[in-house]
Amino acid sequence: MMIDTANFTPGLSLLGGILAGTASALFILNNGRIAGISGILGGLLSPRKGDIIWRIAFLLGLIAAPTITFMFMPAPVVTIEAETTTLIIAGLLVGVGTRYGSGCTSGHGICGLSRLSPRSLIATLTFMAAGMAVVFVMRHLVN
Amino acid sequence: MKKHLDTLSSLIVGLIFGIGLILAGMTNPAKVIGFLDITGTWDPSLAFVMGGAILVAIVAFRFAKKRTANFLGGAMRMPTSDMIDKRLVIGSLLFGAGWGMAGFCPGPALTSIGTGNPKAVIFVVAMIVGMAIFELADRFWHQPRQAATQ
Numbered sequence: 001m002m003i004d005t006a007n008f009t010p011g012l013s014l015l016g017g018i019l020a021g022t023a024s025a026l027f028i029l030n031n032g033r034i035a036g037i038s039g040i041l042g043g044l045l046s047p048r049k050g051d052i053i054w055r056i057a058f059l060l061g062l063i064a065a066p067t068i069t070f071m072f073m074p075a076p077v078v079t080i081e082a083e084t085t086t087l088i089i090a091g092l093l094v095g096v097g098t099r100y101g102s103g104c105t106s107g108h109g110i111c112g113l114s115r116l117s118p119r120s121l122i123a124t125l126t127f128m129a130a131g132m133a134v135v136f137v138m139r140h141l142v143n
Numbered sequence: 144m145k146k147h148l149d150t151l152s153s154l155i156v157g158l159i160f161g162i163g164l165i166l167a168g169m170t171n172p173a174k175v176i177g178f179l180d181i182t183g184t185w186d187p188s189l190a191f192v193m194g195g196a197i198l199v200a201i202v203a204f205r206f207a208k209k210r211t212a213n214f215l216g217g218a219m220r221m222p223t224s225d226m227i228d229k230r231l232v233i234g235s236l237l238f239g240a241g242w243g244m245a246g247f248c249p250g251p252a253l254t255s256i257g258t259g260n261p262k263a264v265i266f267v268v269a270m271i272v273g274m275a276i277f278e279l280a281d282r283f284w285h286q287p288r289q290a291a292t293q
Binding site: 001002003004007008009010012013014015016017018019020021022023024025026027028029030031032033034035037038041042045046053054055057058059060061062063064065066067068069075076077078079080081082084086087088089090091092093094095096097098099100101102104105106108109110111112113114115116117118119122123124126127128129130131132133134135136138139140 | 161172180183194201238242250255265271
C-alpha cells in the first residue's frame with residue numbers, strides 16, 4: 001500500500017472531524033436527535049406535522065457552510081470526476097440505499113459508532129467495503 | 144419559544160457539521176475516492192475525519208444515554224432498532240456502491256451544492272429521486288416502518 005502523501009491532510013481532516021463530531025454531540029444533547037443526514041433529508045419526503053422545520057433548518061445550515069468558510073478561507077475544491085450518467089446512477093443508489101439501510105456515513109458512521117451500536121458497525125463496514133470494491137473495479141479493472 | 148430554539152439549534156448544528164466537512168476535505172469527491180482506493184495511492188484522510196468525530200461524539204453519547212430529556216426539555220430520540228437484517232446490509236451495499244461511483248455521500252453532497260457546483264446539484268437531485276423511489280416502494284409493499292431512522 002502506498003500513502004498518497006501529496007493529498008493526505010491529517011491535521012485538517014482531524015479538525016474537520018472534531019467539528020462534525022461536535023455538531024453530532026450538540027444535536028443529541030440539545031435537540032435529542034441523531035445527526036444522520038440521509039434520515040433528516042429523507043424524512044421530508046414523508047412529512048409529518050411538527051417534524052419539518054428543524055429538518056429544513058439543519059439542511060440550510062449544511063448548504064450555507066461554504067458561504068461561511070468563504071469569509072476566512074478559499075472556496076473548497078470540489079473535483080467531480082464522474083460523468084453525468086454515472087453521477088445520476090450513483091445518486092439514485094445513494095438515495096435508495098441510505099433509506100433502505102436506515103443511514104449513511106453520518107448516522108451510522110459517526111453517530112452509530114459513537115453510541116457503540118453493533119447494527120451501525122455492520123452498516124459502516126458494509127458501505128465502506130462496497131465503496132472500496134466499486135472504486136477498485138472502476139479505477140483498476142475497467143480503466 | 145422552545146420550538147424556535149430547537150430550529151435555531153438545528154441550523155447551527157447543520158452549519159458546524161458542514162464547516163467540519165469542508166475543513167476535512169470531504170466535500171471533494173476526488174479526495175473521498177482517494178480514501179476508498181486502498182489498492183492505489185491511498186489517502187487515509189477520511190479515517191482521521193471519522194476518528195476525530197467519534198472522539199468527541201462518543202463522550203456525548205455516553206452522557207446522552209443517561210438522559211431522559213434533551214437540554215431544551217424535549218424528548219431524546221435515540222434509535223431503538225438493533226436489528227441486523229437484510230434491509231441494513233442490502234441498503235448499505237447499494238449506498239456504498241453509489242458512494243464509490245461518485246465520491247459523494249449525503250452530507251458532503253448537500254454542502255457541495257452550496258458552492259454552486261452544477262454536478263453536485265445533479266447528484267443531489269438524483270439522490271432525492273432515489274429517496275422518493277424508496278418511499279413509494281416502501282409504501283407499496285407495506286413493510287413496517289421504523290419511526291426513527293438515522
